[in-house]
Amino acid sequence: MAASAGPEIERLISLLAKLPGLGPRSARRAALTLLKKREQLLNPLAVAIAEARDRVRTCSVCGSLDTSDPCAICSDNxxxxxxxxxxxxxxxxxxxxxxxxxxxxxxxxxxxxxxxxxxxxxxxxxxxxxxxxxxxxxxxxxxxxxxxxxxxxxxxxxxxxxxxxxxxxxxLARGVPVGGDLDWLDDGTIAQALRARRPA
Amino acid sequence: MAASAGPEIERLISLLAKLPGLGPRSARRAALTLLKKREQLLNPLAVAIAEARDRVRTCSVCGSLDTSDPCAICSDNxxxxxxxxxxxxxxxxxxxxxxxxxxxxxxxxxxxxxxxxxxxxxxxxxxxxxxxxxxxxxxxxxxxxxxxxxxxxxxxxxxxxxxxxxxxxxxLARGVPVGGDLDWLDDGTIAQALRARRPA
Incomplete structure (x- = not known):
């Protein structure tokens, strides 16, 4: 798509478009929402992203992400x-x-x-x-x-x-997920759930 | 959804979830992608968002968003x-x-x-x-x-x-959009396109 919103906004859009779940069009919509909702969204997100960049690290024990190393789970006795x-x-x-x-x-x-x-x-x-x-x-x-x-x-x-x-x-066990309707399940899941059947 | 990723990451997720096109689940996925791709995504996005916050303003002539006021379009002679x-x-x-x-x-x-x-x-x-x-x-x-x-x-x-x-x-004219297949168009558009028909 041709640039049309000025280089700063276009760069924001192209970075947002790299997030999973956002394509070029929805990234445009997201950037517009950010710029329109400065107080509720743009400013807090700027702070949250800077904080994530500066403080979140990988836990050297389990490989999870947290602001402490070891992470909260690894250090919870x-x-x-x-x-x-x-x-x-x-x-x-x-x-x-x-x-x-x-x-x-x-x-x-x-x-x-x-x-x-x-x-x-x-x-x-x-x-x-x-x-x-x-x-x-x-x-x-x-x-x-x-x-x-x-x-x-x-x-x-x-x-x-x-x-x-x-x-x-x-x-983990294989079987029918909670709320799962047989009509909507794939054959593999049904076959595994049948093989692993248990007394009711 | 219960908090499960530490307060800093949860705050990032909840802000991302307010963007149009991202729900709670896709915001989680987006946050994870950001934290995993620090160099390519998290750091540049932090800069781009801070720049948008600090530099983008509303054009006093047309109401558009740009880093200059009047915007690039209004000042283009x-x-x-x-x-x-x-x-x-x-x-x-x-x-x-x-x-x-x-x-x-x-x-x-x-x-x-x-x-x-x-x-x-x-x-x-x-x-x-x-x-x-x-x-x-x-x-x-x-x-x-x-x-x-x-x-x-x-x-x-x-x-x-x-x-x-x-x-x-x-x-703007109303009618069949470019690439529009009649099978997929709503009745209103077809009716308007028919009323506004012109010599081929």
């Missing part, structure tokens, strides 16, 4: 240190924490094994995980990886590598 | 001063400029008349428009307002108010 939940990315930690169903600690892999994209184990935080799992305190490693080909390849690889450490390695 | 194109919002100026079909100047109304939302003429930049249209230089005012009920109400109101000034008042 009320959480179960014998449980490690392995996730692909920090976003999965946020999702798990929203569900409030897990009180152990996390380990961010930083991606998934992918033959297609040429991502091998050395690109992921695998050695760190093996070291943490072998420290004598950890009892169980839960692999909370996506139910995709790459996710499952990675899970099998990690299960094999973790074998010698003697910790128990588990995976 | 190669543009036709006898033509004023009236738009609802600054975003419409950007769209018109992308089309490169108009070489006059603009006037941003700042909204549309709306009985439902209680927006009367005193809330819009109507008096400024009448003053500009009556300065003796202006020959034509083009009403480029949305083809909605409020847009058309506003257009009729402005046409009536501009009547005494003697300038000619026109509206």
């Amino acid at each position: 009320t959480r179960d240190q014998s449980l490690i939940c392995v996730v692909e990315e920090v976003g999965s930690i946020w999702a798990m924490e929203r569900a409030s169903a897990f009180r152990g600690r996390y380990h961010v892999l930083g991606g998934l094994l992918s033959a297609l994209d040429g991502i091998g184990p050395e690109r992921l935080r695998v050695e760190d995980l093996l070291r943490r799992a072998g420290n004598g305190e950890v009892r169980e490693v839960i692999l909370a990886l996506p139910a995709t080909v790459d996710g499952q390849t990675t899970a099998h690889y990690l299960a094999e590598r973790l074998g010698p450490s003697g910790v128990s390695v588990t995976m | 190669t543009r036709d001063q006898s033509l004023i194109c009236v738009v609802e919002e600054v975003g419409s100026i950007w769209a018109m400029e992308r089309a490169s079909a108009f070489r006059g100047r603009y006037h941003v109304l700042g909204g549309l008349l709306s009985a439902l939302d209680g927006i009367g003429p005193e809330r819009l930049r109507v008096e400024d428009l009448l003053r500009r249209a009556g300065n003796g230089e202006v020959r034509e005012v083009i009403l480029a307002l949305p083809a909605t009920v409020d847009g058309q109400t506003t257009a009729h109101y402005l046409a009536e108010r501009l009547g005494p000034s003697g300038v000619s008042v026109t509206m």
